[in-house]
Amino acid sequence: MSLNAEAVRAASSAFRKPPDFHPSYGTAGFRADADLLASTVFRCGLLAAARALLLGAHTGLMITASHNPVVDNGVKMVDPDGGMMPQSFEPVAAELANCANDDDVVAVLRDRVLGAALPALAASASASPQQPQHLTVLVGHDTRPSAPQLLAAALSGVRALGVRAVSCGLVTTPQLHFLVHAANHGSSRAADGPAAPQLQLYYDTLVGAFLQLSQRPHAEDLNGGAGSGAYGSGTAERKAVVLYVDCANGVGAQQLGPLVPALRGVGIELQLRNTGAGGGTLNLGCGADYVQKERMPPSEFGDVPAGARCCSLDGDADRLVYFSPLAAAAGGGGGGVSLLDGDKVSMLAAAYVRDLMGQLPEEALRGIRVCCVQTAYANGASTAYLRDVLQLPAVCTPTGVKFLHEAAHDADVGIYFESNGHGTVLFSQELLKRLRAVDSNAAAKELLLLARVINQTVGDAISGILLVEHILRRKGWGLPEWQALYSDLPSRQVKLKVADRAIITTADAERVCVTPAGLQDAIAHIVQEFPQGRAFARPSGTEDAVRVYAEAATQQAADELARRVAQVVYDLAGGLGSRP
Numbered sequence: 038m039s040l041n042a043e044a045v046r047a048a049s050s051a052f053r054k055p056p057d058f059h060p061s062y063g064t065a066g067f068r069a070d071a072d073l074l075a076s077t078v079f080r081c082g083l084l085a086a087a088r089a090l091l092l093g094a095h096t097g098l099m100i101t102a103s104h105n106p107v108v109d110n111g112v113k114m115v116d117p118d119g120g121m122m123p124q125s126f127e128p129v130a131a132e133l134a135n136c137a138n139d140d141d142v143v144a145v146l147r148d149r150v151l152g153a154a155l156p157a158l159a160a161s162a163s164a165s166p167q168q169p170q171h172l173t174v175l176v177g178h179d180t181r182p183s184a185p186q187l188l189a190a191a192l193s194g195v196r197a198l199g200v201r202a203v204s205c206g207l208v209t210t211p212q213l214h215f216l217v218h219a220a221n222h223g224s225s226r227a228a229d230g231p232a233a234p235q236l237q238l239y240y241d242t243l244v245g246a247f248l249q250l251s252q253r254p255h256a257e258d259l260n261g262g263a264g265s266g267a268y269g270s271g272t273a274e275r276k277a278v279v280l281y282v283d284c285a286n287g288v289g290a291q292q293l294g295p296l297v298p299a300l301r302g303v304g305i306e307l308q309l310r311n312t313g314a315g316g317g318t319l320n321l322g323c324g325a326d327y328v329q330k331e332r333m334p335p336s337e338f339g340d341v342p343a344g345a346r347c348c349s350l351d352g353d354a355d356r357l358v359y360f361s362p363l364a365a366a367a368g369g370g371g372g373g374v375s376l377l378d379g380d381k382v383s384m385l386a387a388a389y390v391r392d393l394m395g396q397l398p399e400e401a402l403r404g405i406r407v408c409c410v411q412t413a414y415a416n417g418a419s420t421a422y423l424r425d426v427l428q429l430p431a432v433c434t435p436t437g438v439k440f441l442h443e444a445a446h447d448a449d450v451g452i453y454f455e456s457n458g459h460g461t462v463l464f465s466q467e468l469l470k471r472l473r474a475v476d477s478n479a480a481a482k483e484l485l486l487l488a489r490v491i492n493q494t495v496g497d498a499i500s501g502i503l504l505v506e507h508i509l510r511r512k513g514w515g516l517p518e519w520q521a522l523y524s525d526l527p528s529r530q531v532k533l534k535v536a537d538r539a540i541i542t543t544a545d546a547e548r549v550c551v552t553p554a555g556l557q558d559a560i561a562h563i564v565q566e567f568p569q570g571r572a573f574a575r576p577s578g579t580e581d582a583v584r585v586y587a588e589a590a591t592q593q594a595a596d597e598l599a600r601r602v603a604q605v606v607y608d609l610a611g612g613l614g615s616r617p
């Protein structure tokens with residue numbers, strides 16, 4: 038087998054890179070204004086096909102810009118295990134995306150991507166599974182209007198290397214990751230690759246395990262079931278719970294569809310809002326990012342009563358936050374929300390997993406490590422709860438799921454969530470083996486089912502809803518009891534523009550600025566004026582902006598701390614526009 042340079046060159050010529058566009062592989066892949074992206078997505082198609090060839094396995098591509106505005110789009114690569122492409126491959130991905138012309142595309146692909154592997158591929162037997170026609174790249178996309186055009190670019194890139202391209206159509210990002218994993222593992226692995234995506238397997242796995250958990254005897258409620266939860270006190274008689282779901286006018290609306298009847302059968306009534314049917318715009322005034330950052334109920338929630346149980350997904354349904362609308366102030370001013378963000382989901386999951394692990398026999402636990410992974414954005418109160426109450430080890434990584442996921446993999450139970458609601462719980466193969474060996478133990482059985490409810494490839498809002506609802510039901514809790522696990526420290530996030538955000542470099546999981554000179558000293562100097570103060574600044578990996586985070590003892594102090602830190606960033610890092 039050799040690279041058909043002519044086929045690549047010819048296909049590439051239909052997807053020219055705009056000369057002034059210099060894409061970089063950011064926190065979650067390439068993202069930009071959708072009009073700029075056709076060449077990038079085409080080249081990611083080449084790259085996903087090349088990775089399939091290099092690894093002799095099916096790979097994936099997801100076209101989405103997640104929580105970003107509808108005019109943006111983006112592309113993320115999925116590896117055969119359903120995880121993200123390794124970070125070591127990012128520089129060459131960026132190099133390929135930045136090639137100025139078709140000849141350079143061919144050269145980078147041949148020399149830098151396939152280079153070392155081509156002789157081995159050529160030497161492989163003719164019927165080998167590495168033959169391109171036996172390998173598939175699964176391509177999914179979200180609801181953005183630019184999706185069809187970018188999908189065509191992706192398919193063309195994959196096919197230029199002779200690899201099969203299969204469109205999965207409209208799917209959530211976590212579903213695409215799941216499908217890629219399923220295509221490479223277990224009974225669904227077809228010799229010729231998956232001809233059609235197996236979404237049914239996704240629902241059967243997650244929802245099937247959730248329903249099994251729901252049927253388990255309720256007498257095992259871990260806290261005796263004394264909460265205010267709509268599930269009642271753990272007795273057989275349960276009231277139905279209503280969960281209002283903000284789908285961000287994104288792909289989650291359609292993909293939650295199959296859950297509605299399934300969950301109704303076990304007393305959970307999903308009320309889907311912002312499904313796109315009402316003409317709303319993707320992520321505009323709605324979605325997990327909006328609710329988490331603005332602390333306001335999303336659009337289409339005007340009639341939802343104060344105190345109701347609500348959650349919010351982002352545009353590609355890999356983030357989840359819960360919330361409850363607060364009563365509007367007298368005089369009509371809109372009430373905010375009582376927010377249960379990714380940190381709260383993480384602590385709920387950690388507390389629950391810890392309880393279950395405590396019920397396992399000694400032999401199952403020997404040498405097993407449970408760990409929680411957070412970023413610098415995690416509320417300080419959650420980190421303190423983890424350390425002082427749960428007494429679980431905590432790891433802090435840079436922003437971006439790729440970092441958290443990797444760190445979580447180092448433990449046997451790795452619980453990771455970003456504050457914005459992106460995360461999951463990973464179980465090691467060793468722990469699953471031990472649990473199977475003691476599966477007459479009720480807690481072991483429950484952990485095994487949880488490992489199926491929880492998407493093991495990537496953070497997943499659908500899977501997150503099932504996890505949270507299961508834990509609340511088991512504990513007999515409503516949102517107030519969950520919220521009371523710990524009280525968040527008041528915090529504020531702001532962003533500002535600078536001439537070149539790359540001049541800000543950081544260390545210590547982004548909690549310290551290394552450059553420009555003097556910035557860290559200035560931030561440290563300001564922070565010490567604020568009781569319980571903590572603040573940091575870092576360049577965004579998805580937007581042309583610098584983000585500033587601050588927390589302090591009062592909201593007013595957190596706001597002031599964020600403003601003061603934004604001012605020194607503006608002064609020392611080339612701020613644009615008016616000074617904060």
Ligand SMILES: CC(=O)N[C@H]1[C@@H](OP(=O)(O)O)O[C@H](CO)[C@@H](O)[C@@H]1O
Pocket residue numbers: 064065103414436437438455457459576577578579580584
């Ligand atoms: C503060 C914040 O929410 N940052 C987000 C945002 O990254 P930035 O690098 O901060 O732009 O988008 C990422 C991708 O969705 C997400 O992983 C991350 O948590």
Ligand SMILES: [Mg+2]
Pocket residue numbers: 103104210351352353354355356
């Ligand atoms: Mg997302």
